[in-house]
Amino acid sequence: MTDQNINLRVPGPTPVPEEVARAGARPMVNHRGPEFAAVMSEVVEGLKPFFGTTSDPLLLTCSGTGGLEAAIVNMLSPGDEVLSVTGGVFGDRFADIAQAFGATVRRLQSDWGTASSPIAVADALQAHPGVKAVLLTHNETSTGVTNDVLSLVEAVRRDALPDRLVLVDGVSSIGALPFSQDGWDVDVAITGSQKAWMSPPGLTMIGVSERAWDEHARATMPRFYLDFSKARKNADKRTTPFTPAVGVVRALQQALQLMSAEGLESIFARHRRIGERLREGVGGLGLELFAEPSAASDTVTAVRVPAGTDASRLIGGMRKRGVVVASGQEWLKGAIFRVGHMGFVDDQDIDLVLAALRGAMAEELLEKAV
Amino acid sequence: MTDQNINLRVPGPTPVPEEVARAGARPMVNHRGPEFAAVMSEVVEGLKPFFGTTSDPLLLTCSGTGGLEAAIVNMLSPGDEVLSVTGGVFGDRFADIAQAFGATVRRLQSDWGTASSPIAVADALQAHPGVKAVLLTHNETSTGVTNDVLSLVEAVRRDALPDRLVLVDGVSSIGALPFSQDGWDVDVAITGSQKAWMSPPGLTMIGVSERAWDEHARATMPRFYLDFSKARKNADKRTTPFTPAVGVVRALQQALQLMSAEGLESIFARHRRIGERLREGVGGLGLELFAEPSAASDTVTAVRVPAGTDASRLIGGMRKRGVVVASGQEWLKGAIFRVGHMGFVDDQDIDLVLAALRGAMAEELLEKAV
Numbered sequence: 001m002t003d004q005n006i007n008l009r010v011p012g013p014t015p016v017p018e019e020v021a022r023a024g025a026r027p028m029v030n031h032r033g034p035e036f037a038a039v040m041s042e043v044v045e046g047l048k049p050f051f052g053t054t055s056d057p058l059l060l061t062c063s064g065t066g067g068l069e070a071a072i073v074n075m076l077s078p079g080d081e082v083l084s085v086t087g088g089v090f091g092d093r094f095a096d097i098a099q100a101f102g103a104t105v106r107r108l109q110s111d112w113g114t115a116s117s118p119i120a121v122a123d124a125l126q127a128h129p130g131v132k133a134v135l136l137t138h139n140e141t142s143t144g145v146t147n148d149v150l151s152l153v154e155a156v157r158r159d160a161l162p163d164r165l166v167l168v169d170g171v172s173s174i175g176a177l178p179f180s181q182d183g184w185d186v187d188v189a190i191t192g193s194q195k196a197w198m199s200p201p202g203l204t205m206i207g208v209s210e211r212a213w214d215e216h217a218r219a220t221m222p223r224f225y226l227d228f229s230k231a232r233k234n235a236d237k238r239t240t241p242f243t244p245a246v247g248v249v250r251a252l253q254q255a256l257q258l259m260s261a262e263g264l265e266s267i268f269a270r271h272r273r274i275g276e277r278l279r280e281g282v283g284g285l286g287l288e289l290f291a292e293p294s295a296a297s298d299t300v301t302a303v304r305v306p307a308g309t310d311a312s313r314l315i316g317g318m319r320k321r322g323v324v325v326a327s328g329q330e331w332l333k334g335a336i337f338r339v340g341h342m343g344f345v346d347d348q349d350i351d352l353v354l355a356a357l358r359g360a361m362a363e364e365l366l367e368k369a370v
Numbered sequence: 371m372t373d374q375n376i377n378l379r380v381p382g383p384t385p386v387p388e389e390v391a392r393a394g395a396r397p398m399v400n401h402r403g404p405e406f407a408a409v410m411s412e413v414v415e416g417l418k419p420f421f422g423t424t425s426d427p428l429l430l431t432c433s434g435t436g437g438l439e440a441a442i443v444n445m446l447s448p449g450d451e452v453l454s455v456t457g458g459v460f461g462d463r464f465a466d467i468a469q470a471f472g473a474t475v476r477r478l479q480s481d482w483g484t485a486s487s488p489i490a491v492a493d494a495l496q497a498h499p500g501v502k503a504v505l506l507t508h509n510e511t512s513t514g515v516t517n518d519v520l521s522l523v524e525a526v527r528r529d530a531l532p533d534r535l536v537l538v539d540g541v542s543s544i545g546a547l548p549f550s551q552d553g554w555d556v557d558v559a560i561t562g563s564q565k566a567w568m569s570p571p572g573l574t575m576i577g578v579s580e581r582a583w584d585e586h587a588r589a590t591m592p593r594f595y596l597d598f599s600k601a602r603k604n605a606d607k608r609t610t611p612f613t614p615a616v617g618v619v620r621a622l623q624q625a626l627q628l629m630s631a632e633g634l635e636s637i638f639a640r641h642r643r644i645g646e647r648l649r650e651g652v653g654g655l656g657l658e659l660f661a662e663p664s665a666a667s668d669t670v671t672a673v674r675v676p677a678g679t680d681a682s683r684l685i686g687g688m689r690k691r692g693v694v695v696a697s698g699q700e701w702l703k704g705a706i707f708r709v710g711h712m713g714f715v716d717d718q719d720i721d722l723v724l725a726a727l728r729g730a731m732a733e734e735l736l737e738k739a740v
Binding site for chain 2: 008010012014016021022024025026027028029030031032033061062063064065069096097102200201202223224225241242243244245246247326
C-alpha cells in the first residue's frame with residue numbers, strides 16, 4: 001500500500017489537503033523578505049479567532065513539545081512552584097519539562113480517562129498557595145479526554161493572585177474545539193501545525209497574554225532558541241529570529257484560508273458531529289471508550305481493545321484495510337487504540353474507520369474460531 | 371514579481387529543486403509507522419558520507435540555531451568553561467547560547483573577515499587550561515569566511531585532554547564543503563536542512579562522536595525537547611521522540627538521492643568552481659570581497675558595498691532584476707551584501723547574480739550622474 005491511499009487517522013500528524021501541501025511546496029523565499037512578511041502577517045491574523053485572542057500568537061519552529069518547553073522556560077524561574085494538573089502522557093510531559101528546567105512541581109493526577117477536577121485544583125492551590133503557574137491540558141491526546149479549561153481557570157483565579165499564570169497545552173484542541181484565550185484568561189496557549197490546522201508538522205503557535213509578557217520579563221530559566229522576546233522583536237518586523245520552517249508557515253497560511261472559508265462555528269460543529277459519529281459507531285460494534293462519556297474528546301478517541309484481542313493485530317488489521325490509527329502509550333499500550341479526527345476530516349473518513357475496525361475485528365474472531 | 375522567477379541567493383534558505391519540494395509535499399504519514407522509518411533510515415545513511423562519520427547523525431526539528439543550542443545543552447554543565455573561537459555573528463551566537471545556559475565563556479575573537487587562528491587557539495587554551503569545550507565555526511555565514519577546522523582541532527588536541535570537546539557549527543558548510551567528523555576528531559557537528567542540503571528549513575542534523583556521548587551522560591544543563599538521549603533512543607527505532615517535520619525529512623531524503631547521484635567529490639568541486647566564479651566576477655566589477663582571499667568561503671560570499679553607494683538600494687536594484695541577496699548583519703549592515711551559493715546552484719545562477727549586480731550598479735551610477 002502506498003501512502004497515497006492511506007486514511008491517516010492518528011492524532012497527529014493529520015492529513016494535509018492537497019492545496020495546503022502544494023502551498024507548502026512553493027518555491028523557497030527569503031524569510032527576511034517581503035514575501036515572507038506578507039505570509040506571516042496573514043498567518044498571525046488568521047490564528048487569532050481560533051485562539052480567541054486579540055494579541056499576536058508567536059510562531060516557533062519545533063513540535064508541540066517544543067512549544068510546551070517554550071511556555072515553561074519563558075514564564076518560570078528555577079525553584080518556582082508549579083501545579084501540574086494532569087491525566088495522561090502529555091500532561092505528565094508538561095510537568096516533566098518544568099521539572100527538567102528546575103521548577104518545583106506539584107502533581108495533581110486525575111485517573112486517566114477522566115477529566116481534571118476544578119475542585120481538586122482549588123484544593124491543591126489551597127494546599128500550595130505559593131504556586132506560580134498552573135499547567136493544564138485542554139485535550140489529552142493519550143486518553144481522548146477534553147478538559148473544561150474555563151472551569152479549571154476559574155478555580156485557579158479564585159485566589160485572585162494577580163501574577164499567577166495558567167499555561168494551557170492546546171496542541172490537539174485549538175483550531176478544532178472552541179477556545180478563548182482572552183475570554184478564559186489563559187496566559188500561554190500552545191498548539192501545533194500538524195493537529196487541527198491540517199498542516200505538516202514543524203511549527204508551534206503560541207498565544208501569550210499581557211500578564212504572561214509581564215512575568216516573562218522576570219522569568220530566569222535559561223533559553224535562547226525558544227526565547228519569546230526574540231520571537232516578539234522579530235515578529236514586529238513580520239519575521240522570525242531564526243530561519244523558520246518556511247514551507248510549513250506557507251502551508252498553514254493556505255490551511256487558514258480554508259478554515260476561514262468554512263468558518264469557526266462550522267468547524268467546531270463538524271468536529272462535534274464527527275466525534276459523536278465515531279463514538280456511536282464504536283459503541284455499535286460493542287466496543288468501549290476509554291474516556292468517561294462526559295469528557296470524550298471531539299478530536300481524539302481512545303477505544304478499549306476487547307479482552308482477549310491483541311491490540312497490535314487489531315491495529316494491523318485496520319492498517320491492512322487502509323486506516324492507520326495509533327496505539328496506546330505507556331501503560332495503555334495494548335489496552336487501547338486511538339483515532340485522530342481533527343483538522344481535515346469528514347463523516348466519510350469516520351465511516352471508513354468504522355468499516356476497517358469492523359473488518360479487523362471480524363478477522364480476529366475468525367482466527368480465533370479456527 | 372512572483373517568487374516563481376526569483377533567483378534566491380541568500381545564504382539560506384536556499385532554493386529547493388522541484389522534485390525535492392514535491393517529495394516534501396507527499397501525503398502525510400504517521401511518524402511512528404513503517405513508511406517514516408524507511409525514510410529516516412535512508413536519510414541517516416545518506417548524511418553519513420557528508421558528515422564524514424560512521425555514526426548515525428541525529429535529526430531534530432528546529433533551525434540551525436536550535437542545533438547549536440542542542441550541542442551546548444547536551445554536552446555541558448552550568449559553570450563549565452568554554453572557549454568560543456569566533457569571527458562573526460554566528461560564532462558569537464554559539465557563545466551567547468553557551469552563556470545563556472550558564473557556561474563560563476572565554477571569547478577568542480578574530481577580526482571579522484579573517485580566519486580563526488590555530489596558534490591563537492593553542493595560546494588561549496594554555497591561558498585557560500580548564501576549558502571543557504571549544505566552539506568552532508566551520509563557515510561563518512555573516513562574513514563569508516571558511517575556517518580550517520582540521521588545524522583548529524589539532525591545536526585543541528595538542529593538550530591531549532581526553533574529555534575536551536570540540537563542537538563545530540557546520541550549518542552552512544556540511545554537504546557543500548569537505549567535512550570529516552571522524553577524521554578531524556570533531557565531537558559534535560551541526561548542520562541545517564535549508565543550507566547545502568537544498569531542502570526546506572525546519573530540520574537540524576547533528577553528528578555526535580563517541581567522546582561526545584560519554585560526556586553527554588555527565589552533562590547537566592537542563593534540556594528536554596532537544597535532548598540527545600531521547601533522540602537516540604527513538605532513532606534506534608527509526609523514529610523521533612516528538613513529531614518531526616515529516617515533510618522536511620522526506621524532502622531531505624529526495625535531496626540526498628540527488629546528492630548521492632552527483633557524488634561527493636563533484637559536489638565539492640562544483641562549490642569550489644562556483645565560489646571562484648563569483649569572486650572573480652565580483653572583482654571584475656571593481657568590487658572588493660569582505661573575507662581575506664585565503665579564507666574565502668565557497669558557500670557564501672560577502673561583498674563590500676562601494677563607498678558612497680547605499681547598500682539597501684543596491685540590494686533593491688538586484689532584487690528588481692530577479693536576484694535576492696542578503697544584507698550584512700549587525701555592524702556590517704550597510705557595509706556588505708551577501709550571496710549564498712550552496713546546494714542547488716550552478717554556474718548560470720552565478721552569472722545571473724553578476725548580471726543583476728552589474729545592472730544595479732549601473733543604475734546607481736546613472737542616478738548619481740543625474
